[in-house]
Amino acid sequence: MAEDQTQTADSSDAAASAEASSQTPEIKTPETQTPAPAESSDQAGAGQAAAAEQAAAAAEPEKPKIDYAVQIEDAGPATKKLFIEVPREHIQTVLEDQYKELRQKATIPGFRPGHAPRKLIEKRFGGDVKNDVCRKLVEESFEQVIEEKKLSVIGQATFEDAQNIKLPDEGPLKYAVTVEVRPEFDLPDLSAMKITRPTIEVTDELSDRAMNNLRKQQGSLLPVEDRGVEPLDHVIADLHAAIDGTELIHILQGQFEARRLIIRGIDVGDLGESLKGVKPGESRQITIKVPDDHPLESARGREVPLDVQVKEIKRIEPVALDADFCQKMGFDSVDQLRSALKEELESKLQRDASTAMRDQVQRFLLENVRLELPQKLTESQTQRVVQRRATELMMRGMPREQIEAIATELRSGASDEAVNEAKLFFILARIAEEQNIEVNEDELNQMIAVAAAQQGARPEKLKQQMAKDGSLMSLYVQARDAKVLDKLMESAQITESAPASAQAESAPADSAAPAAAGE
Numbered sequence: 001m002a003e004d005q006t007q008t009a010d011s012s013d014a015a016a017s018a019e020a021s022s023q024t025p026e027i028k029t030p031e032t033q034t035p036a037p038a039e040s041s042d043q044a045g046a047g048q049a050a051a052a053e054q055a056a057a058a059a060e061p062e063k064p065k066i067d068y069a070v071q072i073e074d075a076g077p078a079t080k081k082l083f084i085e086v087p088r089e090h091i092q093t094v095l096e097d098q099y100k101e102l103r104q105k106a107t108i109p110g111f112r113p114g115h116a117p118r119k120l121i122e123k124r125f126g127g128d129v130k131n132d133v134c135r136k137l138v139e140e141s142f143e144q145v146i147e148e149k150k151l152s153v154i155g156q157a158t159f160e161d162a163q164n165i166k167l168p169d170e171g172p173l174k175y176a177v178t179v180e181v182r183p184e185f186d187l188p189d190l191s192a193m194k195i196t197r198p199t200i201e202v203t204d205e206l207s208d209r210a211m212n213n214l215r216k217q218q219g220s221l222l223p224v225e226d227r228g229v230e231p232l233d234h235v236i237a238d239l240h241a242a243i244d245g246t247e248l249i250h251i252l253q254g255q256f257e258a259r260r261l262i263i264r265g266i267d268v269g270d271l272g273e274s275l276k277g278v279k280p281g282e283s284r285q286i287t288i289k290v291p292d293d294h295p296l297e298s299a300r301g302r303e304v305p306l307d308v309q310v311k312e313i314k315r316i317e318p319v320a321l322d323a324d325f326c327q328k329m330g331f332d333s334v335d336q337l338r339s340a341l342k343e344e345l346e347s348k349l350q351r352d353a354s355t356a357m358r359d360q361v362q363r364f365l366l367e368n369v370r371l372e373l374p375q376k377l378t379e380s381q382t383q384r385v386v387q388r389r390a391t392e393l394m395m396r397g398m399p400r401e402q403i404e405a406i407a408t409e410l411r412s413g414a415s416d417e418a419v420n421e422a423k424l425f426f427i428l429a430r431i432a433e434e435q436n437i438e439v440n441e442d443e444l445n446q447m448i449a450v451a452a453a454q455q456g457a458r459p460e461k462l463k464q465q466m467a468k469d470g471s472l473m474s475l476y477v478q479a480r481d482a483k484v485l486d487k488l489m490e491s492a493q494i495t496e497s498a499p500a501s502a503q504a505e506s507a508p509a510d511s512a513a514p515a516a517a518g519e
Contacts, residue, residue, distance in 0.1 A: 065148075066090050068141050069172070072149065077372035078183040084145055086137045086173040094133050102129065134167040138175060152182035155376055180374035183426055188368040190431075193492040195360040198353040202345045210341055215318035218325065224313040228279045231272030233258045236312040241266075241288065243299045248290065249306065266290055268306060275308060283309040295389035358485040361492070365427050366420055373422050381418035386411050428481045437487060439479045444472075447479060 069085035099118065102125060108116045122129075138159075146153055159165065160176040167173060221234055229235055235258050241249040249264045256263075258272035266288055274286045288306045290299040319325050321334060331337040390403050432438070445459070448466070452459040466472035 063140070066141065066144065068145060070145050070149070075178055076375060078374040078377075079178060079180050080151065081176060081178045082142075082145060083174070083176050084141050086141050088170070088172055091133070091137065091167065091173060094137060095129070098129050098133055130167040134165065134173065137167075137173055138165065142177060146179075151179065153179045154182055154374070155180050155380075180376055183371050183373060185369055185371040185426075185430075187427070187430065187434075188365075190488055191491050191493075193361065193364045193488065195357055195364070195489065195492050195494055196497045197357055197494050198349075198497050200346060200349045200353060202342055202349065206345060207338060207342050210345055211321070211338060212318065214329075214341065215321060215325070216316050218328070219316045219318040221314040222317055224315050225280075227313075228277035228282075229258050229272070229275040229310065229313055230315075231258055231270075231276070232316070233272070234314040234316060235271070235275065235310060236314075238309045238311065239263065239306060241304050241306040243290070243296075243302060243304050246296065246299070248296070248299060248304060253311065265294060271308075275310065278308070278310050280310055280312055283307060295393050354486075357489055357494075358482070361485050361488050362424055366423060369423065369427055371423050371426065373419060373426075377422060378415065378419060381422045382411065382415045385414040385418045385421070389414065424481075425477075428484045431488070432480055432484050435484075435487060437480065437483050439476055439483065443479065444476060447475060 067087065069087075071083040073081045073083075075081040099121060103116060103118065103121050104114045106116060106121060106125065107113065108120065108124070111117075111120075142157070145151075158178045160178070165173075165175045224233065234255065236253055236255050239249050239251045239254055240247070248266065251263070256271065258275060260270045260272075261268055268288045269286070275284055278284050285305050285307050287303050289303050290296075290301060292300050294300050323333075326332065326334055326337050329337055331340065393403050445463070448463050449459045452462045455462065463472065466475065
């Protein structure tokens, strides 16, 4: 598989300062290979545009190779510092060519095009010509050195003292540039990987439970006035939990079923038991424990009081399991509905088992591959993790002002998560390359068609939008990584675990509801 051909949006403006004077050349780096973990990697589907670019490149005459003096030093993990010299002879050649071209085009009062004296051309345009030549020489030399030294550059190059890189009056043009490169690492013996596969089993008991959930989902809610909360009642209540002044849960008039629930990412336990007997207008305080992976690091693992004020109680009257219900769901009989429901449950358990096995493969790779990442890449990936954590908190109901107030804390611990994500990106990309694992355009188009159907959009329009915002590349990488993980599972040493049927017990009713027949 060819190396990832990703370009950062701003890879062309690598070193020049935005505040540089007009006498300072704006140095642009060539388009470099930039596999960034979050938005990243091989161009998905070459398409007509890529074919046109290849044809244009093939039509261009090959540039002559210049003998540049190059010294390369290690400048940190996966980071190289290049010292490059452009020989004086080549500088003079490019200058001469530039002046000749300019002389033919320049319009100077009193002279016909191509007849103005060279000295006059130099006097009037010399500064601009030198800036243009300097920029061109740096770009060309940098590109040639990167290619010759086979450096897989990622991200943006950093030119040392960029504003003072100028064309000298005598001697070679010298400059230094620092680049981050694809990390080098050894892969472990992948055949030695041991993973556990959950046994898939959909029992009659589980099918009956799913059927009852479906009947409740389609049933009616009736008000309760003569008693307190009982398990599986539908409750309307205000819920509030805070730690050190920061709200973790703040819900007004929240509606939920009195059973074990996860609210705002926190397991609040079985509310059917903890709220048992509480009547409308009454309150109860229960203790909950914040999970160890909560975005708010200071809250992780701590016990927090959750105040619940019950407003209303309703009980659900399940719909009757009869021919009318089956027809409403799109089936001709109860047996047909039960069979479809069982198939949906089996599919869900299969997906859950695959996810669990992929997680095991990723843990194996992280534990058995030693890989050092470049600093800038780690920092940018850390920022993405911080943004993701902030989004999670916002989706859980935390006010934006509070999220901004704890920005420093959100960043704490994000580095480890970012490092693992970046490491997995490089490891999986390397395995994909060595084992020729790719995602073809038909596979990609199928995924886009599914996403378009879910959004009610046209696949062609969605694909164009994804290509524009970078999510098409992310989709490609996601699909490729899934194929890599599945491939690794094929060669792993697999042992069977206990049946996975229990995993579906707490699934919401709609997660196992079969599609209507004929849909």
